[in-house]
Amino acid sequence: MGETVLKDSPIGARVPMIDSVDKVTGKGIYTDDMAPPGTLTGRILHSPHAHARILSIDTSAAERLPGVKAVVTGRETPVKYGILPIGHDETIFATDKVRYVGDNVAGVAAESPEIAEEALRLIRVEYEVLPAWFDPEKSMLAESNLIHEDKPHNIEKDYHHHFGDVEKGFEAADYIREDRFFCPEVTHAALEPHSTLAQYYPEADAITVWSSTQVPYYLKLNLASTLQMPEEKVRVIKPLVGGGFGGKSEVIPLELAAAVLARKALLPVKITYSREEVFYAHRGRPGQIVELRTGITREGRLTAVEARIIQDGGAYCSYGVVTILYSGQLLNAMYEIPNVKFDGYRVLTNKPACGAMRGHGTVNTRFAFEQQLNRMASVLGIDPVEIRRRNLLKAPCITVNGLRVLSYGFPECLDKVEERSGWREKHGKLPYGKGIGIAGSHYVSGAANAIIRSGAPHTTVNLSIDRDGVVTIFTGASEIGQGSDTLQVQVVAAELGVDLDRVKIVAADTARTPIDLGSYSSRVTFMAGNAAIAAARDAKGKVLAAAAVKMATNPENLAIEGNQVMCLDDRRIAMPFEDAVRLAAGDGQTLEATGSYRPPDAATGGKFKGGGVGPSPAYSYCAQTAEVTVDPETGQVTVDRLIAAHDCGKAINPICVEGQVIGSVWMGLGQAVQEEMMWRDGRLMNPGLLEYRSASTLESPPIEAIIVESNDPEGPFGAKEAGEGSLAATIPAVTQAIYDAVGVWIDTLPITPEKILKAIAEKKKSETQVIKTEN
Amino acid sequence: MTREVVELQINGRRRALEIEPNRLLLDVLRQDLGLTGTKCGCDDSSCGACTVLVNGQPQMSCIMLAVSYQDAEITTIEGVAPNDGDEAELDPLQKGFMVEGGAQCGFCTPGMILTAKHLLAVNPDPSEQEIADALSGNLCRCTGYMQIYASVRKAVELMRERRPVEVAPR
Numbered sequence: 014m015g016e017t018v019l020k021d022s023p024i025g026a027r028v029p030m031i032d033s034v035d036k037v038t039g040k041g042i043y044t045d046d047m048a049p050p051g052t053l054t055g056r057i058l059h060s061p062h063a064h065a066r067i068l069s070i071d072t073s074a075a076e077r078l079p080g081v082k083a084v085v086t087g088r089e090t091p092v093k094y095g096i097l098p099i100g101h102d103e104t105i106f107a108t109d110k111v112r113y114v115g116d117n118v119a120g121v122a123a124e125s126p127e128i129a130e131e132a133l134r135l136i137r138v139e140y141e142v143l144p145a146w147f148d149p150e151k152s153m154l155a156e157s158n159l160i161h162e163d164k165p166h167n168i169e170k171d172y173h174h175h176f177g178d179v180e181k182g183f184e185a186a187d188y189i190r191e192d193r194f195f196c197p198e199v200t201h202a203a204l205e206p207h208s209t210l211a212q213y214y215p216e217a218d219a220i221t222v223w224s225s226t227q228v229p230y231y232l233k234l235n236l237a238s239t240l241q242m243p244e245e246k247v248r249v250i251k252p253l254v255g256g257g258f259g260g261k262s263e264v265i266p267l268e269l270a271a272a273v274l275a276r277k278a279l280l281p282v283k284i285t286y287s288r289e290e291v292f293y294a295h296r297g298r299p300g301q302i303v304e305l306r307t308g309i310t311r312e313g314r315l316t317a318v319e320a321r322i323i324q325d326g327g328a329y330c331s332y333g334v335v336t337i338l339y340s341g342q343l344l345n346a347m348y349e350i351p352n353v354k355f356d357g358y359r360v361l362t363n364k365p366a367c368g369a370m371r372g373h374g375t376v377n378t379r380f381a382f383e384q385q386l387n388r389m390a391s392v393l394g395i396d397p398v399e400i401r402r403r404n405l406l407k408a409p410c411i412t413v414n415g416l417r418v419l420s421y422g423f424p425e426c427l428d429k430v431e432e433r434s435g436w437r438e439k440h441g442k443l444p445y446g447k448g449i450g451i452a453g454s455h456y457v458s459g460a461a462n463a464i465i466r467s468g469a470p471h472t473t474v475n476l477s478i479d480r481d482g483v484v485t486i487f488t489g490a491s492e493i494g495q496g497s498d499t500l501q502v503q504v505v506a507a508e509l510g511v512d513l514d515r516v517k518i519v520a521a522d523t524a525r526t527p528i529d530l531g532s533y534s535s536r537v538t539f540m541a542g543n544a545a546i547a548a549a550r551d552a553k554g555k556v557l558a559a560a561a562v563k564m565a566t567n568p569e570n571l572a573i574e575g576n577q578v579m580c581l582d583d584r585r586i587a588m589p590f591e592d593a594v595r596l597a598a599g600d601g602q603t604l605e606a607t608g609s610y611r612p613p614d615a616a617t618g619g620k621f622k623g624g625g626v627g628p629s630p631a632y633s634y635c636a637q638t639a640e641v642t643v644d645p646e647t648g649q650v651t652v653d654r655l656i657a658a659h660d661c662g663k664a665i666n667p668i669c670v671e672g673q674v675i676g677s678v679w680m681g682l683g684q685a686v687q688e689e690m691m692w693r694d695g696r697l698m699n700p701g702l703l704e705y706r707s708a709s710t711l712e713s714p715p716i717e718a719i720i721v722e723s724n725d726p727e728g729p730f731g732a733k734e735a736g737e738g739s740l741a742a743t744i745p746a747v748t749q750a751i752y753d754a755v756g757v758w759i760d761t762l763p764i765t766p767e768k769i770l771k772a773i774a775e776k777k778k779s780e781t782q783v784i785k786t787e788n
Numbered sequence: 789m790t791r792e793v794v795e796l797q798i799n800g801r802r803r804a805l806e807i808e809p810n811r812l813l814l815d816v817l818r819q820d821l822g823l824t825g826t827k828c829g830c831d832d833s834s835c836g837a838c839t840v841l842v843n844g845q846p847q848m849s850c851i852m853l854a855v856s857y858q859d860a861e862i863t864t865i866e867g868v869a870p871n872d873g874d875e876a877e878l879d880p881l882q883k884g885f886m887v888e889g890g891a892q893c894g895f896c897t898p899g900m901i902l903t904a905k906h907l908l909a910v911n912p913d914p915s916e917q918e919i920a921d922a923l924s925g926n927l928c929r930c931t932g933y934m935q936i937y938a939s940v941r942k943a944v945e946l947m948r949e950r951r952p953v954e955v956a957p958r
Contacts, residue, residue, distance in 0.1 A: 029886040036894030037882035037901060039825015039865030046824035204829045204837060204895040204929050255827070255895030256929050288830045494893025494930055668889040672935050676892065679932025702834040702927055710920040713933050 023503040023513055024730050027668045030499045031518070032253065032492065041253045044208035044225045045285045052210070053082055053122040055274050055284035056129040057267065058136055059293065060111035060118055063363035063695030064145035064160065067107060067118070067138060074135040075121060080128035083278035084136070086119045090273055092239045096231060096263035096368075097464055100169075100330030102161055105239055105269040111140070112160055112328035113365050114695045115293030117266045122274040122282045145363035145695055149300070149325040153360045160328055160361040169326055169359040170334045172623045174341055176413035182317025182352030186308025188393060192385050193304050195761045196377040198325065198690035199683070200297030201370055202707050205255020207294060208285040209268045211275035219246040221524075222272055225254050227262040227491050228531030233523045235264040236272055251521035254493040258680070259369035261493070262533035263332060265294055292700035296368030297690070299336060299359075300325035303381035313395045313403045315386075317352040318344055322378065324367070326359045331368035333359045335464070335626050339374025342627025344382065345412040347423070347455050347634075348404040353413060363695050369533060371680055372456060372740040380762070383452035383745035388758060396440065397451050397749065398431050401636075415619025416628055420733065422660025422723030423453060426636035429658035429719045434638040440753060449640045450749025456738035457629030458662075458728070459536025461612040466625070470609035471536070473527035474544040476505065476552050478604040482576065482591030484509060484552075486518040489529030490541035495736050496669035497537040501545045503665055504729055508549035509556075510573030511590055527607075535734030538665065539630060540610045542729030547608025555604060559597035560588060613727070631725045633738035634660040637678065639746035643754040645773055648766030650686060650751060651714075655743065658719035662733035667720060673736040674718040681743030682716075683708050686764050794855045798823070799867025807854055814838045814849040817864060825865035825898045829927070836926030839899035840864050846903045848925075865898035868905060880946035881905060881939070890939030892930035899926045904940050913944055 035041030072084045090105035106117050119136050123129035146152035146160060152167040160167050183189055209224040220242065226232050229249040237244040254261060267284040275282040286294060304321040322340050326333040341355030372379075390400040401423075406412075408421035430451065431437070439449045463471055475487040486505055492498040502516045509516075519525055529541060557568040560578045564571070570581050579587035598604035618628030640654040657678045664670040687706040691698040699705050718739075724731035748759050757772035789808040796803045798821065807816060817823040817840070826849055829837035838850040841863040868879045881901050884890065891897040900923060907914055907922040914922065919940050920933070928936060 027887075030889070030891070032894070033886040033891050034878075034882075036891040036897050037865075037878065037885045038869055039823070039898050041894055042824070043827075043895070045828070046818070048819070202929055203893070204835060204927065205827070205893065206829065253894060255829075256893040258929070285828075288832070288834075496892075668935075672889045672892055672931060675932040675934050676930050680929070701832060702830045703832075707927055707929065709924045709927060710933050711924045713920075716932050716934055 022507050024507045024665055025667065028499060028503055028513065028666050029668070030496050031502055032498060043205055043253045043255055044210055044223050047210050047223060047252070048283065049212065049281045052281040052283050053124060053278055054126045054129045055120060055122045055271050055282040056133055057117050057270055057284065058119040058133045060107070060114060060116040062111055062140055062142050063114050064143040065111050065140035066143060067109060067111065068141055069139045070119060071137040072119060075132040078128060078132050078135060080124040081121060081132045082124070082280060083122040083274045084119065084132065085273050085277055090239065092241060094235045094239050094264065095330050096332055097330060097334055100334060103329050105266065105273055113363050115365055116328070117270065120270040120274050122278045147362055147364065147692065147695060149323050149360040149362055152362050153358060160363060164361060167361040169330055169361050170337060171358045172338060172341060172355065174355040174414065174623065177352030179317040179319050179352045179354040183308040185310065186316040187311040188389060189306065189308045190385055190389055191306045192381070192760060193302065194381040194384065196301045196380060197762060198297060198300045198367065199370065199688045200292060200295055200690055201258035201260030202702060202705060203256030203258055203260055206286045206288055206291045207261065207265050207267055208283065209271040210281060210283040211271040212281040213276040213279060215279055218242070220272055220276060221248040221250065222268065223250045223252055224268050225261055226251055226268065227254065227257040227493050227533055229491060229521050229523055230489060230528050231531060232264055232268055236269065239269050240272060240276065248524040251491050254491070257493040257532065258371045259373060259533060260296055262369050262531065263296060288702065289700045292697055293365050295327070295365035296331055298370040298376065299327070299367035301340065301377040303378055305381045305385050307385050307389065309389050309393070311393065313390065313393055313400045315348060315350050315404050318350050319354040320344060320378065322357045324359050325362050327362060327364045327366040329366040331366040333367065336367070336369065336374040338623045338626035340378045342414055343375045343455070344378060345414050346416040346418055346632050347453060348401070349406050351413060364692060371677065372737050373534060375456060376684070376741040379454050379741035380744040383742065384748055384758065384760070387450070387452070387745065387749045398427055398436060401427055401453060414627065415624055417616050418632055419727065420631060420662060420723040420725035421634065422721040423634035423636065425721045426634055426658035426660055429721060430636045430638045430656050433656050433717070433719060434640070436638060443753065446643050446645060446754055448643065448750040448752065448754030449638060450746045450753055451636065451638050452742040452745035452749065454635045454738055454741035455632050456734055457534055458539040458631040458633060458734040459629055460534045460626065461616045461618060461628040461630055462625040463530055470611040472529040472540045472544045473607060473609040474501065474541060474548045475527055476548045476606040478552060478594050480591065480595050480598065482511065482515060482589070482594055484511060484516045486516065486545065487526045488518065488520050488541055488545070489526045490537045491521045491532040493532050495532070495673060496666060497532060497541065499669065500538055500665055501541055504542050504545045505549045508546050509553055511576050515576065535737045538732050538734060539728055542732060544608045544610040546729050547610065548606050549608070551608055552604060552606035555597045555606065556593045560593040563596055564588065630727055631662065631733045633734045635739040635742050637739065637742035637746045639743065639750040641747060641750040641754055643751055643769060645755055648769035650764055650769060652682060652686065652747060653714060655682065655714060655716045656719065657716070657739045657742070658721050659735060659739050660721040660723045660733070661735040662725040662728045663722050663731035664720045665730055665732050670720055670735040671718040674739045675716045677737060677739040678716050678743050679708070679713060681740040682747065684762060685744040685747045687712065689763050792855050794858050796854065796857060796862060797859060798862045799864060809853065809855045811854050812850060813852040813854040813857060816854040817849060823864050823866050827895055827898060829895060834927065836899045836903065837896050839902045839926065841902050841906060844906060844909060846906045863902065865901060868901060880943040881908070883946055884939040884942035888938040888942050889935040890931065896926055896928045900928070900936055904943070908943065908947065912947065
């Protein structure tokens, strides 16, 4: 046997995503691309009222329309559900009241879209319109006409946290600032509209649902509960998903509606939302008021932070309880802050429910905090990069609210963007109208505590290795375009020492793949990655044990590299991987292996009310600079360049990491300068991609990603999250750059030309008054 | 509604169809011909996911009546690869999008590739600004467009290394 040529490890390699060939040829199948024979079109009747009692529904004319195969109303769907165990406040179709324009009143399945739409027109609903709540600050004072009877003052949930002693902290401060920030609602607007295909099998009393979901397992649980079917009779399959960003990370009404219609019609039913319906289904980032008070010493050391946060949650709980907690809990784990007080209110209003969106709960608070820090730096005459360096965490550490931080690449992120941007030559030195700003942000690498509390693993990955040495991964993790399938293939190939081509993957089919909680809170790289490593180590142990017997050595003296099992002390002694697999598996058997991941207890956070949200096994970090040009005559802001240095622990696939970081920054920029859900009396004024102003190439500046690798001790090959943590820093980096350019701070998003002009005019006016006073 | 017989030339093949005159080309492609690579992202020509080439020009099939395109040469994403999608025979743009990460969720990708196909046909060495201008009608929510520019530039590089491929192979 000659010298074996060792292949480079796939970890850190720029591996094209394994499904990319299907995506570039148009062969990849998304949910709406499927239509089994006889598939009916499902459509949903939405409420025209923001808040109304349903007095009666008459579906008889719709049912009589030829071609209509099923009509369902809330009478048949009484079971309440919700993504959080403590937030079961929705039904598939409204039973008593509608709570927002767009709420789901009835569903029809028909032979064509035209018939389905005609059937909707034939459904007669009698409403008693109720006073509606649109402003969260008014809604939280409500005494009557409550949105949910069991939620006094329309408050879904409020939390009051106090760590350390903020009064003492403020006493120690030389400078205290108070500001009020407002961030309106924004939404995911994934390019693929939500779509669900459901097929019921009456002979087995079983149902299969194909859906554009980030969370097949949670969807399965909610289908079982709302359809009142045993879990084992429900199968959820996730085809390709055309973007999620959190908008498909919980059960969306059409998924349950399609299933209930399919069961009634005894034919496959597909519902694909129109773009307008996608906007009304929403579940995006809530509008948020942040009242922030921060104390700091003359030297720029933070002494205390007090936040009062009100979130405009819409009509149902959704992820709201988690969102409001993130907004307070993740004030920490970025900088050393000894004293923190947080009062958070998740308020119900008569608008579509808000939910989880990229950077879940952290983005608006981070904008407020970073902006205030930059303002304080400006007043104290401390460089904004330097003020951050003076408040770094001393990782490894546990924050005052119980968040464990092991790896902390933020200092390096700051160094990298400071250097790449030419910060020192630019900040405060550019001509009027040009400016540069900096900010930081962070995010969890998965929640340490699952939303359904139990001691169970958060994910399990199984491997099956056939006698030809081909490895098949079985994972519940959901590829939604971020590269999770590719990542697991890379991790398993690296751990097993086999070529990438030898590793196949079966993912996100609840009948074939083990439980995984889904693609949200940036958990997949860390958790499914670790489970995949554990499964590969399990397999490797079995392979090496069998090979050791045959090769008359011990397993510790063996390694697998380049599809060969070889002796470490003499690499000429080797056998093909598949031969070793056959030895390990036994004649004619496949070799099975399994691995799972559950976060360590030390990462699960403090034992206080609400302490379960925020803890993560690891946090990503980002520092970001923005350069802008502001035209003081028109108020137009042009973002010229964005640079984000992101600590992802280890970039297992730099293509994916860069794509995620740049995509996050771009989405943050959208929120900063142009995106906004514009509501009037509960109606959305801009439910289209152009009206919502999703940026085209022409509004999108150059964005550079710098990868920082802090090698997290618990991450798979040191990796942490990459898909969300960079989003939040963009907004305050841009607002600070605007200040650097024209001397005004914008506290209300999005940063429109009108707001810039108004701020410049006010600044001029106050300067004139100062001069007058001085005279 | 009375049906009309129309012959469409799609990806170099003649397809005779009997369809209602109000049918959108997008729906005919997806539902009648099973060419589901063309996507519907917005319903109203905002996003460009439904872009196809009509006589080499990018157009949004969600606002085109199929019966109006009798005899026009239509290219969908399924017709871009010269040899029916064999990876070894992918179009340089398809390869570019794969290796540079231009396709994340992949939903805008067919429209992006077809629009870029037209760009490279009329301008084989575009600047980044020219790429951005050409793709301005195709929205993406994943990439921030940077990796899409890199993908198109990669295609330019690959095309220099070999003979360009025809838009609609026959």
